[in-house]
Amino acid sequence: MIEIRKATLKDIDQVHDLVNKYAKEELLLPRTRESLVINIQSIFVASEGGEVLGVACLAILGQDLAEIRSLAVSEKAQGRGIGKMLVEKIIEETKNIGISKLISLTYQVVFFEKCGFTIIEKTEMPQKVWTDCIHCPKFPACDEVAMAIHL
Numbered sequence: 001m002i003e004i005r006k007a008t009l010k011d012i013d014q015v016h017d018l019v020n021k022y023a024k025e026e027l028l029l030p031r032t033r034e035s036l037v038i039n040i041q042s043i044f045v046a047s048e049g050g051e052v053l054g055v056a057c058l059a060i061l062g063q064d065l066a067e068i069r070s071l072a073v074s075e076k077a078q079g080r081g082i083g084k085m086l087v088e089k090i091i092e093e094t095k096n097i098g099i100s101k102l103i104s105l106t107y108q109v110v111f112f113e114k115c116g117f118t119i120i121e122k123t124e125m126p127q128k129v130w131t132d133c134i135h136c137p138k139f140p141a142c143d144e145v146a147m148a149i150h151l
């Protein structure tokens, strides 16, 4: 039975391993253990019997803009709807906070379309570009697709 819940410090090592496995494949940005710990309140996990099978983080970028980050489902658990459940949880949290626009920078366009996102121009997210992208090794030649959902 899959449970979608807030992460606790006990999950951090598994979350760190999962995110950084995909970061090595350049599908996600790497996260330090410290960055995961200090952002623990915004991290959600999919767990089954104490094992972390998936993770997603909610980052607030501005008054009415949030981003889903570090979305990852372990290879053995893919295709069971866990990624979609995590995105739905992040959408619910974003709505509860009162933010109406949630974005993702991703290579997984079809997956995010199935979660209700549509492709947008990167110029539609200036806060993201000026707060985060300028610090990213891929900037300014980012090949990820910008997607958004209005809540």
Ligand SMILES: CC(C)(COP(=O)(O)OP(=O)(O)OC[C@H]1O[C@@H](n2cnc3c(N)ncnc32)[C@H](O)[C@@H]1OP(=O)(O)O)[C@@H](O)C(=O)NCCC(=O)NCCS
Pocket (backbone or CB within 6 Å): 022, 027, 028, 070, 071, 072, 073, 074, 077, 078, 079, 080, 081, 082, 083, 084, 085, 104, 105, 106, 107, 108, 110, 111, 114
């Ligand atoms: C992308 C990822 C999170 C999807 O997780 P998942 O648990 O396998 O996805 P789900 O089972 O919830 O899939 C939901 C739907 O999206 C589809 N889907 C999932 N991954 C897909 C892909 N790569 N290409 C096309 N469709 C995909 C599924 O078929 C399913 O469709 P359905 O609702 O019509 O049956 C997972 O593959 C992953 O962790 N990838 C590596 C890291 C990564 O790229 N993260 C995204 C960074 S933004």
